[in-house]
Amino acid sequence: MSWIVTICLVSALSSGIYFAQQAIDAKSASLPEAEERLYLSSGHLLKKLALGHSGILADIYWMRAVQYYGTKRVKGSRDFPLLGDLIEIATILDPHLLEAYRFGAIFLSEPDWGARQPERAVKILLRGAESNPEHWQLLRDLGFVYYWYLRDYQKAAEVFLQGSKNATAPVWMRTFAADLLARGGSRASARFLWQELYETTQDERMRKNALENLIKLAAEEDLETLQSLVDRLAQKSGRSVHSLNELVSAGLLKSYPLDPKGFPYTLEAAAGKVVLSEESTVRR
Amino acid sequence: MKVLSIARNTFKECVRDKVLYNLVVFAILIIISSLLLGGITIGDVEQIIVNLGLSTLSIFGTLISIFIGIQLVYKEIDRKTIYSLLSKPVSRAEFIIGKFLGLSWTLAVNVAVMLAGIYGAILYLRHSVELGDFQILLAGLVILVELMLVIAIALFFSTFSTPALSALFTFCLYVLGHFNPDIRHFAAYSSSSSVRALCGVLYYVVPNFGNFGLISATAHGKPLAKQLYLYSFSYGLLYSAIVLVLAIVIFQKRNFK
Numbered sequence: 001m002s003w004i005v006t007i008c009l010v011s012a013l014s015s016g017i018y019f020a021q022q023a024i025d026a027k028s029a030s031l032p033e034a035e036e037r038l039y040l041s042s043g044h045l046l047k048k049l050a051l052g053h054s055g056i057l058a059d060i061y062w063m064r065a066v067q068y069y070g071t072k073r074v075k076g077s078r079d080f081p082l083l084g085d086l087i088e089i090a091t092i093l094d095p096h097l098l099e100a101y102r103f104g105a106i107f108l109s110e111p112d113w114g115a116r117q118p119e120r121a122v123k124i125l126l127r128g129a130e131s132n133p134e135h136w137q138l139l140r141d142l143g144f145v146y147y148w149y150l151r152d153y154q155k156a157a158e159v160f161l162q163g164s165k166n167a168t169a170p171v172w173m174r175t176f177a178a179d180l181l182a183r184g185g186s187r188a189s190a191r192f193l194w195q196e197l198y199e200t201t202q203d204e205r206m207r208k209n210a211l212e213n214l215i216k217l218a219a220e221e222d223l224e225t226l227q228s229l230v231d232r233l234a235q236k237s238g239r240s241v242h243s244l245n246e247l248v249s250a251g252l253l254k255s256y257p258l259d260p261k262g263f264p265y266t267l268e269a270a271a272g273k274v275v276l277s278e279e280s281t282v283r284r
Numbered sequence: 285m286k287v288l289s290i291a292r293n294t295f296k297e298c299v300r301d302k303v304l305y306n307l308v309v310f311a312i313l314i315i316i317s318s319l320l321l322g323g324i325t326i327g328d329v330e331q332i333i334v335n336l337g338l339s340t341l342s343i344f345g346t347l348i349s350i351f352i353g354i355q356l357v358y359k360e361i362d363r364k365t366i367y368s369l370l371s372k373p374v375s376r377a378e379f380i381i382g383k384f385l386g387l388s389w390t391l392a393v394n395v396a397v398m399l400a401g402i403y404g405a406i407l408y409l410r411h412s413v414e415l416g417d418f419q420i421l422l423a424g425l426v427i428l429v430e431l432m433l434v435i436a437i438a439l440f441f442s443t444f445s446t447p448a449l450s451a452l453f454t455f456c457l458y459v460l461g462h463f464n465p466d467i468r469h470f471a472a473y474s475s476s477s478s479v480r481a482l483c484g485v486l487y488y489v490v491p492n493f494g495n496f497g498l499i500s501a502t503a504h505g506k507p508l509a510k511q512l513y514l515y516s517f518s519y520g521l522l523y524s525a526i527v528l529v530l531a532i533v534i535f536q537k538r539n540f541k
Contacts, residue, residue: 051462052493055500056339059332063325096504099327203326 043092058094101128139163294386353438429520
């Protein structure tokens with residue numbers, strides 16, 4: 001067969017394949033999505049079946065967890081039924097896969113953009129801390145989950161104290177534990193923890209998350225301050241305040257208040273409550 | 285010298301059979317991983333590259349050891365070249381050892397090139413190679429010893445069985461070898477003394493492939509005791525020697541008329 005005939009034949013067949021694939025993709029789009037399922041959900045069984053290659057299998061499952069989470073987020077879904085299992089399998093296959101514990105705990109715990117399963121995150125982090133006693137960061141993360149997502153300040157303090165016993169752990173973990181026991185869920189404690197996370201983490205995504213939460217805390221503080229100013233003005237003038245401009249006119253503020261992302265705060269005149277504007281991208 | 289001639293010919297045969305083409309697949313895998321992994325996962329990409337590289341080395345190497353190993357003796361019998369070979373002043377023991385060394389040599393080249401590929405990927409990602417990366421070389425050598433054991437087992441079965449059965453037996457023993465620690469755990473929980481005794485014997489008789497499982501620790505950069513490498517090498521080489529001796533004994537008794 002000559003080269004020209006070969007090229008023409010291969011080109012013709014390739015075009016056929018291209019159009020056939022397009023047709024299949026178009027038809028497949030109308031098919032119902034397959035039910036999400038993990039056929040092998042036991043990490044211990046997978047470890048046996050891996051025949052000594054549990055490390056790479058753990059990496060594959062972790063990659064799968066990251067892609068699963070990312071795909072769901074892009075589609076705007078708020079349910080992640082398989083996420084906990086995928087992270088658990090990855091950490092059983094490789095008990096030293098620190099990223100799976102640390103990022104996995106955040107993905108599982110977050111109420112706004114995560115799986116809203118902080119208890120599962122606790123279970124995974126406890127196992128991680130047991131398998132990696134030299135990594136105080138896992139206990140820091142566990143303490144954080146108890147503190148921020150579960151609001152269990154007693155447990156958080158216990159965990160921070162336990163983590164502080166590691167010779168390489170930072171000093172603040174011990175003092176923070178004491179502070180937690182004394183002041184519980186104060187905003188100052190929360191700000192300290194997120195700031196610490198922001199400054200020490202290497203991963204850009206974690207830093208961004210920490211920054212968003214710091215901004216949220218700053219906005220909460222602003223809202224409290226503005227609310228007290230509104231209440232004070234209402235009491236002084238004997239009537240309800242209808243707009244935050246009145247605070248500027250009364251000399252209580254120099255200019256119209258903006259949130260940390262530059263969006264104006266709003267006053268709900270009916271309720272007399274200061275809130276973030278609807279357009280604001282500050283986390284609620 | 286005869287052993288080395290047979291080994292050299294076996295190596296050339298393997299190269300002629302395009303065994304080393306698996307390196308092309310490996311190279312593509314490593315290159316694609318180095319370029320894409322950072323975008324599809326969170327964490328240490330180097331760790332994944334080392335895991336992927338060493339696991340691929342082990343898996344490809346095992347498949348080559350089994351599927352080429354079972355053919356080493358069978359091909360000579362099938363082509364009837366065994367008669368001319370054994371009519372020369374070459375003992376059957378030299379024949380078996382030469383075949384073993386030839387395929388081991390092929391796999392050593394395979395391992396060397398793959399290790400170079402892994403180091404190349406690390407260099408691309410990190411722009412430097414550190415002293416701690418020497419562990420990867422040691423892990424590669426341990427895998428090579430593991431592969432030599434698989435070759436010896438495949439060769440053993442091929443001295444008296446068909447290629448299909450030899451492949452099946454070798455694969456089954458390879459899988460069983462990975463469950464070896466479970467045999468000992470089972471013995472610990474058994475109430476029967478005879479079961480405990482049997483399991484105790486089986487634990488030492490069945491080759492323990494778990495002894496060569498250093499890939500994960502290497503990927504995490506965890507320092508391992510030098511003695512562990514030494515014991516793994518010794519275990520693999522001693523076990524291979526025993527299996528080869530048994531293969532030679534069976535081959536010597538075999539009648540080709």
